[in-house]
Amino acid sequence: MPGRVSRTVVITGASGGIGRATARRLAARGDRLVLLARGEAGLTAAADEVNRAGGTALAIPVDVADADEVAAAAARAEDELGPIDVWINNAFTSVFAPFTRVDPAEFRRVTEVTYLGYAYGTRAALDRMVPRDRGTIVQVGSALAYRGIPLQSAYCGAKHAIQGFTEALRCELLHDHSRVRVTMVQMPAVNTPQFGWVRSRLPRHAQPVPPIFQPEVAARAIEYAADHPRRREYWVGGSTVATLLANAVAPALLDRYLAHTGYAAQQTGEPHDPHDPGNLWKPADQEVDHGAHGDFDRRAHRRTAQLWASQHHGLLALGAVAVAGAAAAVGRSLRGS
Template identity: 60%
Template sequence: MVEILKQEVVVITGASAGVGRATARAFARRGAKLGLIARGIEGLDAAKRDVEELGGQAIVISCDVADAKAVEQAAEQTEAAFGPIDIWINAAFAGVMAPFLEVSPEDYKRVTEVTYLGQVYGTMAAVKRMTLRNRGTVVLVGSALAYRGIPLQSAYCGAKHAIQGFQDSLRSELLHARSKVHVSMVQLPAVNTPQFDWIKTTLPRKPKPASPPYQPEVAADAIYYAAHSRRKSVVVGFPTLKAIWGDHLFSSLLDRYLARTAFKGQQDRETIEPGRQNNLYQPVPGDHGAHGRFDRIARKRSLQLLLDKNRLILGTAATLLVALALDRWMNRDEEAGVLQRRNWPEFRR
C-alpha cells in the first residue's frame, strides 16, 4: 500500500469548476496544500474558499494550460508557496460539439491545445521537478472517448486518444530510467459538470451527455485513488468499460449504432437560447461550481470503481471459492464411494 503524505502539495488544472473543483475538495479534506489553476478567477476564488473551509490550503493561479510558459510559471509559484509538488492532476479540457465539417480549423487547434497539449505541458512542468527528487505522481484525466470516439465530438475524442498514446510512451521512458515517478490515467464516463452549458456548439438544441452521467465526486474519488495507488489506469463506471470492450470486440457495429443514436442522444429537448456564451477561448464569467444541470439523473456511486479499488480482496475471495469448488470436485468420487459403502448390506448392523 502506498504511503499517503499528511500534507501533500498538489496542483490541479481546471480547478475552478467540474471535476477539477470536486477533486480540489477531495484533497482538501485530507489537509492538502493546493495550487489551483484555471482561467476564471471567480471560480478559482470560490474553489479556494472551498479548500480552506474543508481544512486545506490553497493558492489560485489564473493560467491558460495551452500556454506552456504560463504552466511552468504556475509550477514555480506553487513550489514557492508550499514546497515540492507531490501530485499533479491534469483536469482542464475544452471541447466543441458539432459535426466535423462545422468545426473550424481554429477551433480544432484550440481544443487540441487545451485538452491534449495542456496535459502535456502540465506533465512536463511536473515531471522535470519530480525526476530530480525521484518521486511524485502525475494523473492524466482521460475518458471512455480515449478508446471509442463518438459523433459530434471529433476534436475532443482525438485529443483524448492522443493522451492515451502519450501516457504509454512516457511511462515506458520512466520505467527505462528506473524512475519512481508515476503516471496514471483515469478514464471517466460522462460526468455531470457545467461543461454542457458552456461548451461551444453548432447544434440547435442544448448539449447533453450521451448516457446517464456520474456526479463529479465519483470522478474525484477515482482521481484521488489513482494519485495514491500507482495504478497505470483507473476506469470509472460500467459505461466506460462497455465503450472500451465494445470497441475492441464490435468496432464496426458500434460505428453503425452510434450513427443511428448519438446525434439525437447528445441533444436535449430544449433549444439553445440566443446569446449563449461558450468557454473555448475565454472563461464564462461567474462561479459555476462542480455540478451541472443533470443532478436528477446523475449517478452518485460507481459499483465498478468500488470493485476495481478492491480487486485484490475480491481476487483473493474468488481464488478461495474456486479452490473450495475444485477440492469438492476432486473429492466427489471418494465421497460417493463412502455413501455407497454405507448402503451395502454387509455394512448394515
C-alpha cells in the first residue's frame, strides 16, 4: 500500500479462522508476518497466501501453551524479520460439553492454550517492546469474555481470564508511562473451521450461536485495532453489544434465557460422533489445510454496521450532541413563536 510503512506482525493461531483471515488482510498492505500455529499444512498454506498477496511470511510451528516455544519463536521472528511492531494473540482451543463431562486434563489444556497462550505471547512481546518503548499488542477476545454460556465453561473461563489479565497489564503500562499499547477486540460468533474440529461431546454438530459473521469481519476489526490501539477495547457486531449490555443490566435474566436456549443454539441438526477427539491434543490441519472459513458460509454475514460505529464512536457522539442541540434550538423556537 503506497505511503504505508510495513510492519513486523506476529499472529498466533494463524493457520485458520480469524488468524488466517487477518494474515491475508495484513499481507495485502505489505506487512512482514510471523505465523504461529501447530498445524503445518495450514501454516504452509497461510504462508503461501501471504507471499502471493504481497507480504512476507515466516511460518513457525508452535504450541502456544509452551512458554519456551513462544519465546523462541519471538526471538527467531526478530532475527529474521526485524523488531516486532504488533503482536496479535488469537490461538485457542475448546471443549463443547457440560462442565461435569469435561475431564480435568481437557479443562487444563483449554486453559493453557486459550489463556496462558495469551499470557506467554504477551510476555514474549513485552520483553522486546518495553525496552524499545513502542509496540502494540492486540488480544482477540469474545463477547464470552464478559458473559459465560453453557457448554463452553473452559473457554469462557479462559476469555474472562484474558480480560482481567489485560486490564491489570494496561494499568501497569500506564503506571510506567510506557508507550507500548494493549487493546482487546471482543468478537461475535464467527464462521471458522473450529466448529468442525473442536472437541465435542454434544450429540449434534457444534455451531456458533447466531448471528454468525465471516472471519473477514473480525480481520478488519483487528487491523483497525492494531492501527488505533489507544482505545482499550472494541466490540464487534450488534450481537456482542446486545449481549454485553444485557449482561450488565439483567444478568440473572440472561442466565435463565441461556439455560433455555443455549444448548440448542450451539448445535445444528446434523449428528456428531461424541468420541471424535477433535483438535484439543493434535492439530486438525497438520496434513490438510482448512482455510479461514467454516461450514456456515450461507448463514454468515460479511459486514456489520456496528463495526463502523465502534471505530467511530467519537463522530457518533458529536453527531448525537449536534442532533440534541438542533432539537433544543427547535424547541426554543417553537416555544417563542
